[in-house]
Amino acid sequence: MSKQALIVGGTTGMGKATAELLLQDGVEVIIIGRNENNLASAARELAVHGKVKTIALDLNDFGAVTLFNQELKTEAPNLKYVVNAAGYFSPRPFLEHEEGDYDTYHNFNKAFFFITQAAGKILTANGGGSIVNIGSMWAKQAIKATPSSAYSMAKAGLHALTQHLAMELAEHNIRVNAVSPAVVVTPIYGAFIEQDKIEETLQGFNDFHPIGRVGRATDIANTIHFLLTDQSSWVTGAIWDIDGGVMAGRN
Template sequence: MRLKDKVAVITGAGSGIGRKTAILFAEHGAKVTAADVNLETAEETCSMIKEQGGQCIAVKTDVSNARDIQEMLNTTLNAFGKLDILYNNAGIPMIAQSIEDVTEELFDRIMDVNVKGVFLGCKYAVPIFKMQGTGGVIISTASSAVSRPRPGQNIYAASKGTIVTLTRALAAELAEHQIRVAAINPVAVDTPMFYGFIGDRDEQEARASFKSTIPLGRMAQPEDIAYAALYLASDEASLVTGAIMDVDGGRGV
């Protein structure tokens, strides 16, 4: 019960990393807000948690919309009375393409979700943490693309690089308030989002291509990332802030 009596908000909780993390956090005693742009999948995550005796509420949230973020946090406070952990996990992928083929619309969409979504989460969670006066934890999902970008993943890599820099800046800024800030750099994860990276490529060929660059020889599973988030969110990591945790099978070495 590493998160007993903690309250956690997890974005992108309707599938993949977010769903696995929500379930794992609940197993360790957290009360969870499962936020996702797809309310139905968020509700499915909550149903899984409740079947195991946990507490969860589902909230429809477009992380690029400030009102949605505020509503997500207000709903959490109304339901559970406090906020301890914000996991900015929601993100969107990018099919590899040369920079000259990237449209302004695609650029804006990636930055809106992957960067603005994290900014808004932090912007509106931090005042709550400060008001409570007991610290807090902010975790964000970045990517191994920050240090080892693949060809054609230009804007996606840039968006995740921004998260890493923002994480370090906020760690320095918020330390006096005992608010810890960290990020996780996953390698390619075996989730539905993976298909958003490969487009119309042959799936087996794409998997083989990704695996060939990972020294440990496999893609990440959602639980690999979830357990990293569990550690960062727990009191066991009480001296950890500004950390960027690579969960990449050695790809960044």
């Protein structure tokens, strides 16, 4: 039976780019997304590379998440890889944050926590596997130009979860790692930048990165793919800075 991968938030950006790499390995990919149009589009584009299944799920609806978790064993009996890639980003000053802003970010972590728990039970039954979470540079470094206290708090929590799961799940032959990107050109910025202007707008952050350019989804996906596979079989509990050198220093 083919190995299966679950990508939570795989319709666009880093999750979709990771799905493509896994499909090229012959892995069956299950993509979770909220937007039906994005799910259909991703399925069409990725199907040329292999077998893709899409599931519509709103991570803010914990009742729906619970039902999904109860059905996951049926949907993914051969699960081997998990990627928590869903995200939302809309900078807002701390003194202006409202409860809804806070919940938007932290509901993702609640969903990740329990989806990963359900997936972890399947991985354990299957003899092991690997999990990669997409964290963020903002969890490690505050940037005044993009005030993101609730977002960064949630991502820092995801980094911590990564390390705790690495310790707890190692005995089940499950590796857990995370990537911590800086500015990457993906649709996530559409919450506050018009989609057709994201590419142009983010070019203003090129010099923020010592390497001299913003990231691309494939830059992150290549590392996620490496961390998922046996090429990194001695790596667990790591939070890798895939950030063009930002955490090393500033230009």
